[in-house]
Structures are given as C-alpha cells and as structure tokens.
Amino acid sequence: MELPSGQLSGKEFWRAHIKAAEAFDGTDKEYCVRHGLNLGSFSGYKNKLGFSRRRKTTKKPTGFSEVRISPEEPMFQS
Helix, strand or coil, X not given: CCCCCCCCCHHHHHHHHHHHHHHCCCCHHHHHHHHCCCXXXXXXXXXXXXXXXXXXXXXXXXXXXXXXXXXXXXXXCC
C-alpha cells in the first residue's frame, strides 16, 4: 500500500501507516523497521485510534496433541 505524499497530521500519519501495516505481509515490528518507525509509538497510536491489538498470529506447534476423554466401560475387568 502506497502512503500519501505530503504533510499529514499526527493521527492521520499513524492511521495511514497502521492501515498499510494491515496489508503488509509481516509483523508490526517488521513493518516499523522497514519504514523507520518507532514500534512503541506505532503500538500506542494503534490502540489510541481503536485498531485491534493483535494481528496475523499463527499457532505454533507445541508438540502436544489434543486428547478427549469420554466415560466408557472399562476395557478390562479385574
């Protein structure tokens, strides 16, 4: 997403970057590094302007599998 050229007010500057970051295929941190932005300021304006706190999260495998236990008759009787 191309950002508009020219002078933008503080809120509009951050709003434009936050919208561009949503279209960016990476994390907020990666976007900020690429565009020379302070991540703390970016996150602060993101919250202040009402944008969601998290984005693009992926579940990392934990090495565990889900197991469901249901009451059944015992397999073996003593």
